[in-house]
Amino acid sequence: MRKYKLLIILLGIIIGVFYVTRTIRTFTVKHKAQTLESEHFIISYDGIYKSEAEKLSEHLESNYAEIRTNLKDVKHGVIKVFVYGSQYKFNVATGLENANGTSRGPNEFHFVWTNWFNSIFPDDPLKTALHEFTHCVQLNILINKAKETITIQNRTEFDKQFDKKFATEYPRWLWESISIFEAGEVNSLSVKYAKSKNLTLAELNHSNQIYNIGYTIIEYLTQKWGNDILPKLIASFGNIEKTLNISTKEFEKGWIAFLEEKY
Numbered sequence: 001m002r003k004y005k006l007l008i009i010l011l012g013i014i015i016g017v018f019y020v021t022r023t024i025r026t027f028t029v030k031h032k033a034q035t036l037e038s039e040h041f042i043i044s045y046d047g048i049y050k051s052e053a054e055k056l057s058e059h060l061e062s063n064y065a066e067i068r069t070n071l072k073d074v075k076h077g078v079i080k081v082f083v084y085g086s087q088y089k090f091n092v093a094t095g096l097e098n099a100n101g102t103s104r105g106p107n108e109f110h111f112v113w114t115n116w117f118n119s120i121f122p123d124d125p126l127k128t129a130l131h132e133f134t135h136c137v138q139l140n141i142l143i144n145k146a147k148e149t150i151t152i153q154n155r156t157e158f159d160k161q162f163d164k165k166f167a168t169e170y171p172r173w174l175w176e177s178i179s180i181f182e183a184g185e186v187n188s189l190s191v192k193y194a195k196s197k198n199l200t201l202a203e204l205n206h207s208n209q210i211y212n213i214g215y216t217i218i219e220y221l222t223q224k225w226g227n228d229i230l231p232k233l234i235a236s237f238g239n240i241e242k243t244l245n246i247s248t249k250e251f252e253k254g255w256i257a258f259l260e261e262k263y
């Protein structure tokens with residue numbers, strides 16, 4: 001009986017601390033849009049601390065060159081970053097419902113600064129930022145590549161044609177895997193769970209399991225074919241046959257064997 005009492009008191013203290021900390025955060029954080037400029041990013045934030053925005057700015061700048069070099073990004077303009085202190089504010093601003101981050105073209109991305117006070121299982125917001133930044137890098141590369149084939153001068157018409165080409169031809173498994181890999185979003189429990197579903201790349205184009213297992217696709221690719229394979233795969237719109245000279249089935253077989261060994 002005494003044990004239960006102690007447990008209840010302990011639980012009460014934890015819940016108490018949680019609510020007090022949350023209340024302090026709500027009242028001390030500024031709910032007003034502020035900006036923080038650095039060499040390559042302009043961060044607009046609302047509902048997070050200035051110190052958090054500074055941490056984000058440093059993290060983005062210190063990963064900027066490496067991610068762009070890995071993917072062989074071409075010239076890149078300044079990127080606008082919009083950070084939200086709650087899922088609700090993100091949803092209102094972006095019109096999305098089932099995401100916590102999104103890229104809007106090569107020079108803009110939005111995401112929620114998740115923590116224990118605004119979500120049940122928070123993601124690491126610094127990783128979410130790198131993930132969305134990597135989408136911007138992929139888009140920049142693809143748009144520049146598209147300029148070789150879509151020769152229309154009219155900007156609106158070019159954007160329309162590019163959007164169509166991107167939506168129909170660039171595979172989601174590659175689009176997400178590369179961002180997940182560059183952001184380092186992986187944990188072996190989630191990989192094991194997704195692995196048990198035996199999904200093909202085509203199936204991963206329509207499954208959220210890509211977020212659990214996407215990291216390992218690029219991990220396998222770069223370990224077996226080297227880092228230079230990534231920019232080639234992006235430029236070919238994920239054409240495995242053309243880039244690796246093997247069939248997609250053979251690639252999947254090798255990847256599954258890699259998973260069996262490592263995870």
Ligand SMILES: [Zn+2]
Binds near residue numbers: 131
């Ligand atoms: Zn993504």
